Amino acid sequence: MTTLTHKISSGKNVLITAALPYANGDLHVGHIAGAYLPSDIYARYLRLQGVNVRTVCGSDDHGVAMVLAALKESSTPAAVSAKYHARQKAALEGIGINFDIYGATSRNKFHTPLSQKFFKKLFDQGCFTKKSSEQYYDSAKASFLPDRFVRGTCGYCGTKEQNGDQCENCGKELDPTVLKDARSVLSGEPVTLKQTVHWFLDLSKFQAQVAHWLDQAIIRQHTRSYVKGLLAQGLVERSMTRDLDWGIPVPLEDPDAQGKVLYVWFDAPIGYISNSMELAERLDGNPDAANEWWNSDKTDVYHFIGEDNTIFHTIIWIAMLAAEGDYCLPRGVIVNHFLNFQKPGSEVEKMSKSRGTAVWISEYLAGGGAPDVLRYALAIIAPEESRSVFNPADLVARNNSELGATIGNLFQRIIQFTRSKVSPEIPASDPARFTDLDKQFMATLQRCHEEVTADMNDFHFRDAITKLLEFGRVCNRYVDEQAPWKMIKVDPEQTKVSLAMLFNALKFLAVALAPFLPDTTEKMAQMLGLSKDERLWAQASTPLPAGRELIEPMILFPRIEAEGDQK
């Protein structure tokens, strides 16, 4: 297994990035489950472990995706990216995902110079081959058709209607040599081919470095196998420039470079660094302090991404960083799969904007949806090992019968009962009275803490939240077995013992659920009067001292009436 436990104790700082979304549309639950929620859960967890963490994200403003969005909205790429940048940022914040910086590759003042410097350094080292090759061309529009300007059939797996840069189904990169039946997105016409000059990075030269990195990287098993498979097939040359008028100009004097821009997948990951510089300028007063995070053995970098970004982060980006030489390679790349979608009574299908098979974050929030309920519903089906299915109707059941019935109800019944029948504060208990059942309960709590810690260290967030919910069920069973409402009449002292056990459990849940349910655990902590130190991960299973005053319990997960309930 991974050795992250060791890493945490070795006191390193951790820089966490989440894939920079194209600023060409709104975010839906698939995006959140893929990259943003896992990165947020992990960052919150590490912070509770006392690790010095910085989180970096922002919009990916360049590339054909933006030009197409601008055409569709009769706008400009700059305006479109500014618009969706703001909407994406608001949606993320709305569900409690607050990156330390949410930058924008088209507006970060460090980004263009850094990307050009990066390209120039690789150029000066002779990493690029300048070559004329045939690229797709739309004669009617007199325009080259890079990447998503072309759609066609994947030559690897046969999936139809794929973007010209990458197949959504098999994840492989496509180019004119493998895409079939290619049509221009601009005119709908079959494409022609035309010669044009570009700068190619020969990835095969970095094969050994990438393989070496892969062996040491913290990465899920399926990702490792997938990338190994790609390496076994052999790496090829990739053009790092494009014929496009939106993006970062190719920084070469060469007349052939005129009017060309860097490939968006060249500049976008550099956005992790330029955004870190903007953050360092803000926090440290000096953008170059970002080097302490990118170029230091005191820091580990983790990239959180969705499966479609795998090649770019585990091969091309690693090759780029190895070639450039000034930065450390990432310690890990954490890849999640896609989320499929299932409407009640319908088949499972892909999430798609045009077919309306998605839940949009902004709509969910505007409809009064609680951030934590969505976070929970996505974490408990997290597509960590394979694709999983999101069913919007599940949100109601997850809220009512899992969160509400198990966790919310537990807090409610324990605190309510104690205040009304026992004492206005957390009761003191006599350890001499601990029964076997009590000791067993304490051991279960302890074990849950250990197991969940191991899961969190291994990026198994779905297992962690599943175990925490299961622990909530154990607590409810313990309450039912102890039946304090009966016991209080015959043995008040023993009742206090049971309650003390349960308050320890409530404290544990208030701490261990914090990476998943930030708003709700805030309320839990308030109800139990937890101090900042008591809320640290290491303190999760230490007992809650007696004598603390209890406030009126809050409803943690208000019941949601399912559509049709009242009819």
Ligand code: MF3
């Ligand atoms: N914009 C890409 C996407 O949405 C992700 C870019 S990640 C980065 O798929 F590394 F390039 F930033």
Ligand code: ZN
């Ligand atoms: Zn394919």
